[in-house]
Amino acid sequence: MTAALLVLLFVIATALFFDFTNGFHDTGNAVAASIATGALKPKVAVALSAVMNLVGAFLSVAVALTVTNAVVRIQGDDGAPMPELVGNHGHALLVILLAGLVGGILWNMFTWLLGLPSSSSHALFGGIIGATIAAQGWDGVKWFGDGTKIDGVVGKIVMPAVLSPVIAGVIALTGTFLVHRLAGKGDPERTGNGFRWGQIGAASLMSLAHGTNDAQKTMGVITLALIAYGSWDDTTSIPFWVKVICALAIAMGTYLGGWRIIRTLSKGLVDITRPQGMAADGASSAVILTSSHLGFALSTTQVASGSILGSGVGRPGAHVRWSVAGRMVLAWLLTLPSAGVVGAAMWVVGHQIPGVWGPLAVMALLLVGAGSMYLRSRQHVISHHNVGEVWDGGPQVRKSSSRVA
Amino acid sequence: METLRLVFSAAWEILWVGLLLGAGLPAVFAAGVRLLAGPAAPVAEDDSEVVRRPGLPQRVLAGVCFAVVLYGVAVGILIVVGGGMGKEVTFDHLIPALVPKS
Secondary structure (H helix, E strand, O other): OOHHHHHHHHHHHHHHHHHHHHHHHHHHHHHHHHHHOOOOOHHHHHHHHHHHHHHHHHOOOOOOOOHHHHOEOOEOOOOOEOHHHOHHHHHHHHHHHHHHHHHHHHHHHHHHHOOOOOOHHHHHHHHHHHHHHHHHOHHHEOOOOOOOOOOHHHHHHHHHHHHHHHHHHHHHHHHHHHHHHHHOOOOHHHHHHHHHHHHHHHHHHHHHHHHHHHHHHHHHHHHHHHHHHOOOOOOOOOOHHHHHHHHHHHHHHHHHOOHHHHHHHHHHOOOOOHHHHHHHHHHHHHHHHHHHHOOOOOOHHHHHHHHHHHHHHHOOOOOOOHHHHHHHHHHHHHHHHHHHHHHHHHHHHHHHOOOOHHHHHHHHHHHHHHHHHHHHHHHHOOOOOOOOOOOOOOOOOOHHHHHHO | OHHHHHHHHHHHHHHHHHHHHHHHHHHHHHHHHHHHOOOOOOEOOOOOEOOOOOOHHHHHHHHHHHHHHHHHHHHHHHHHHHHHOOEEEEEEOOEEEEEEOO
C-alpha cells in the first residue's frame, strides 16, 4: 500500500467517524420531546429516528460536491479541488480535510461529553476553516459572499446561528400558546394519544430531513477526497458505495443515541407536556423545511433547541432553566472557533511532520482525544435507562435517584 | 453589507412562513384532537365520568383539520425528497410540484 493511499483511507475513516458523531449528536433534536412526554420509549424513538435518517440519506440523489465552497477556497465552482492542491495524489487537500474532520469530531465529542447540543455542521465547517487558515492564510476563507446570494462564514454560519434559535423560539412559543389554548382544557387522557401521533409524525419528518441534509455533507467530503487522490473524476455524481457507507454511519450514530444530549434537551431546559412537545416538534420541522426550501439552511440543533425553549416560554406555568440554556448558547458561540483551533493545530501536525507520519500522528491524536473523552463519559453513564430521571442541578444522574427508579 | 441584507430578508420570510406552518399547523392539529375528544366530560353525581362521544359535525370538522395537517406533511416530505434530488418545490394553485432548480 502506498503512503498516498493510506492518507486517503485516513480521510475516509475520519469522515465516517464524523458522520457517526453527527448522528448521535443530533438524535436529540428530533426525539428529545417525544422521549420527554413518553410519546415514544427511548429505544423506540432512536430506532425510528435511525431508520428515517437512513432513508433520508438514500434520498440524496443529487449530492452537491461543493460542500466547502460556501466558506473556504479549496474547490473550484464545479466542486473539483483547486489545481494547486492536487499534486502528489492530492496530499495537500487530503491533509486539510483530515485536520478539519478531526477538529469537528473532537468538538462534537467534547460537547457530547458535557451534554450540550451544538451544531455538527458548524463543527465540521469550523474544523475545515481552521485547517484552511493554517494552510493558506486568512485569504483562504470566504468571510462574506459576493452579494448576489447568501454566502461566506458570516452569511452561512454566524448569522444563521444568531437568528435560528430566535426564529424557532418565537414560532414554538406562538404554537405552544395556541395549542394549549385550543386543547389545554380537554381531557388529557383522550387528547394525549392525538398529540402523541403528532409528535411521532413531526419527529419522523425531522429525522428524514436530517438524513438527507447531513449525510450529504460527508458524502461530498469523501468524494472530494477521492477526486483529489485521483480515483474518481466525475463532479456530477458520487460513487454508490460512498452513499451506502455514509448512510449507514449516520444511521448507526443516530441509533446509538446521544443520551447525554437527549437528556439536556428533554429534561434540562424545561419540563415538556404532550401538547407542548407536539408544538415544539411542529415548529422545528416547519422551520427546518421552510429554511431549506428557501435556500437559507438553518442548523437543526439550534432550531430544535430554540423550539423547545420557546415552547417552555409559551406554556403558562412552565419553568425554563435559563442557566442550562446559557451554557448551550455559549457552546454555540464557541463551536466555530474551537473546532477551528483544533483543525488548525491538526493541520500543523499533519503538515510539519514529513511524509505519511504527519497524517499518522493526526490519527493518533484523534484516537487519544476521542478515547479519553469516551472513558471520561463512563464515569457518569447516561443511557436509555436513566435519560428520563429528574433533572437535579445538572445532567448527571445522582446515584440515589437512580436507585429509587 | 449586502450579505446581511440578504440574510435578514430570508430570515424574515422564514419567520412568517414558519409561523403560518410551524405554529398554525400544530394549532389546527390541536383543534382536531380537541374536537375528536368530545366536549369536556362533566362529572356525574356518583362521581363517575360521563363519556360523551363527539357528534358528526365535530368529527367532520376534525377530519378537515387533520386533512389540512396531512397536506402540510406531504409538502414537507416533497421538499425533503426534492432537495435530495436537487429539485425544488413550486406551488401553482396550491398543488405542489417538483421542478428543476432555477
